[in-house]
Amino acid sequence: DAEITQSPRHKITETGRQVTLACHQTWNHNNMFWYRQDLGHGLRLIHYSYGVQDTNKGEVSDGYSVSRSNTEDLPLTLESAASSQTSVYFCASSERPGQETQYFGPGTRLLVL
């Protein structure tokens, strides 16, 4: 069955380190998204991509970057981890332009000490 996976599921890192969170989908979806979930804020969009080589900033993109070299993967990089980036991160994908329904991965819980 097609799915979307995230790794690692849990990560502890130190302030200032570079961290990369992986997202892999086998739906062959063009659109991929990264969100963070924090108490009191719901889901907030970090970055998104509509296809290979395409990346766009979301509402909370500072300190994060993404790259899209193939259809299946959209890794999220924290350039220099900060305690404010302690959060749960979700990757999502959607099938095609005009298809707003997004399908989410299981999440990565990141703790920055």
Next chain:
Amino acid sequence: DQQVKQNSPSLSVQEGRISILNCDYTNSMFDYFLWYKKYPAEGPTFLISISSIKDKNEDGRFTVFLNKSAKHLSLHIVPSQPGDSAVYFCAASGRGSNYKLTFGKGTLLTVNP
């Protein structure tokens, strides 16, 4: 400025009764609305959606109502079951949003046996 608002952080309901979760939006460009359900330690899962050309959409025990003039939508769950206990997120997208979703902060539903 929060464009999608879920003003009730939590709701408690008896098993078998109706659960009503509410969502308000401020952006008149939104024309597609979705509800997601999230269990702890899992990613959000798509539940039901509605287009602005409709005022009601039903799927089994779940019905979403849309009142465009009031910029209000609600999710009805009848009858409620203990397995429905989860966080429910309202989301919206529309013209000019390029398929991005804007999420509310979520409502924690607890269904008591």
